[in-house]
Amino acid sequence: MTIWAHATTMGDLLMRSAERRPDHDALVFPGTRFTYAQVRERALSQARSLAALGVGPGDRVGLLMPNCPDFVFAFFGIQLLGAVAVPINTRFRARELRYVADNADLVVLLTSDIVDDAVDFVARLTEALPGLPEAADPLALALPEAPQLRTVVLVGDKEPAGLLPRRAFEALADRVGEADVLAARARVRLRDVGIMLFTSGTTAEPKGCLLTHESIVRGWSAVASILRITEDDRIWDALPLFHMSCLGPLLFAFDLGATLISMPHFEPGAALELIAAERATWLYSVFPPIAMGLIKHPAFATTDLSRVRGLLNVAPVDTLLLLQEAFAPAVQIGGHFGMTECSGPITCNEWDATLHQRTATCGAAIPGIEVRVVDPETEQPVAPGVPGELQIRGSCLFEGYHKDPEKSAAVLTEDGWLRSGDSGTMDADGMVTYTGRIKDMMKVGGENVAPAEIESHLSTHPDIKLVQVVGVRDERLDEVPAAFVELVPGATMTAGEVVAFCDGQIASFKMPRHVRFVTEWPMSATKIQKFRLREQLLAELAPAEQETRA
Incomplete structure (x- = not known):
């Protein structure tokens, strides 16, 4: 194509x-x-x-x-x-x-x-x-x-x-x-x-981030082409317009002459009503708080979503599989890797990609963009399948940080590659898999643990609406996983039940050592701020640690 x-x-x-x-x-x-x-x-x-x-x-x-x-x-x-x-x-x-x-x-x-x-x-x-x-x-x-x-x-x-x-x-x-x-x-x-x-x-x-007309329009018009979005599509996107996750779809919709459907504030019940009433054909739901909010809402099962032919989300594999099942036969596109410094999209799965590709990878680089994986220490490219830092080069790159040439220079290599700070792999076919922020990777007793792997498993529990995992310090193991869990409305679970759900399903060193239940998340523009979750838990645990040492 x-x-x-x-x-x-x-x-x-x-x-x-x-x-x-x-x-x-x-x-x-x-x-x-x-x-x-x-x-x-x-x-x-x-x-x-x-x-x-x-x-x-x-x-x-x-x-x-x-x-x-x-x-x-x-x-x-x-x-x-x-x-x-x-x-x-x-x-x-x-x-x-x-x-x-x-x-x-x-x-x-x-x-x-x-x-x-x-x-x-x-x-x-x-x-x-x-x-x-x-x-x-x-x-x-x-x-x-x-x-x-x-x-x-x-x-x-x-x-x-x-x-x-x-x-x-x-x-x-x-x-x-x-x-x-x-x-x-x-x-x-x-x-x-x-x-x-x-x-x-x-x-x-x-x-x-200073972004040009060319870098934005070229990237987002390519996304629409990859996703086979047409002038007759009606695209629902309730993410904030101050963020590329809604501003980008606005621009490709207006490029095509299609329709953008949005709302001032996301609320799952009202969103489902709007999607059905306006006969939305594409859902640009992107992030787990939005997508999971829709499928876990009591009205989801009775809402007419028959006109929805495609949706795009970024989430762990098991979460994407849940979404695919929930919205079938609509095509679930997953793994849309992007950055503000790259005008939004970097990679995207194609419409006719396999289910495995759509759920386990972020797709290949968009035309005009190069992606490579390097060793974070040496910055030398690694072999296919070997994890490292994702670096990006091409038409998508920003013009630098406003009034900050030092930080601009710090994120760019001499030959023009952007250091993303993200970890991932790329296979021999150029399919990229994002595994998280490099700083988010945990070292549990010497073992590397990706929070996304634990999140992916816990998200399959029917009573769990959303889960985020962070690493917190531990005297014996250096770091241990901590799970923050939002339950489906009306559901009840104990911390022990959350841990038990992992027993025998993931390695013991990956099992959460701390579980906290939340109803509200600390958010940036569109993403949960994991560092704030970590800070909250560390502040809670600090008195107990001091008492233990005493």
Whole structure:
């Protein structure tokens, strides 16, 4: 099969589909929908308002809002001007928001009065930028925390002090003609930076990844081709738009002229209703908290999912097999390996790959991308099947970390390979298997243990909705596995029963020595933050260790 990938600007994705399929559904949210012609009109209006605020090529515009149509309109408005969209993690607290606003050199920030997941964005911004409510002129902010920031726009119904309200922002569009925006669109280059995405920052401040129009569009258009997604597909994706796991599918949907279906906040029951009502054909569920949330919900068995023909998830093998069984006959594509620094996708399984390939591997590298496996110490390539660090090179690579040339240089080899920090293998056919972060691998009594292997087995228990395994220190064995378990609603289990489920099924040194039950997970953009789970358990165990030593 020929994989088609092409390069164009992100603004052109919208403009071309709006010309070709003006009346086709482009964007669907609960209770509202927009055709391509309507999205084009809204995006042009946003671009005109932003241009009236002085936004031009290369300027950074922040987007702090949940998944909603306004995010999409503003995003494409930014792209039409040749400016840089800076989607901001809605989980960031005041300190992180302050850092991003300053580090990214934001000139304008758009936010929403939608309260997402109990987060009041206006209140959080006011905490991050204390001088905002007292600003004399919302068109000319002068905040010491973010000196470049001129305006904060509230895309909503409220009009708090210091922020430019929606009505005033939209009225600014009258000052700039549509022809001026279209002229700006025509000047945008493929190698211009179009998005700055901040990594989650687990041990340091978040890092802004500079991504070009070419690197993003080429990779994601190839993914759509590999997955055989067409203009008639209706793609459901409830992951956050500030992350490539939803922003990428938005872009390939708009490239094809297909339909993206999303929602402000993922809730399994509401998601199942939306999937059925909107006749979704593709589920871009990706991460275990989403996919397992769907199949473990009581309404899953009675929801009409007959139109779903494909879905993509990243999870341990046994979890992927569970999902394949649950959604059969839809084709379950697994192992979509990617990184923010690589504009999202790096490898992807093909539609007609075998079940083993789709569940046990991440697929082969996307055209235009090279992957190799090296010894982490020597950085010399290893033989097929030998584990090592995954390194990446090709059209997908970022332009570096914003304002941080030292960290940019540290992750790149002299010959242009990106050091991923991920461990994995590659077979003789080029099929990649991801085994985890190099730092996440456990050493239990001298034996290497991959947390994913334990997670894979425990996820097969019918009462376990989601499980994460981390390594914690142990005086005798150096490190031992600890399992954090979320149960299916209404289910009950004891720690002993969790351990007993492993007995005789996995090696004894891999069996969890600690089990903790959770109802909420510490999250980054889309992933569970295992380091926080480890910190919580270590803090709990510390007093007992001190007492034992005494």
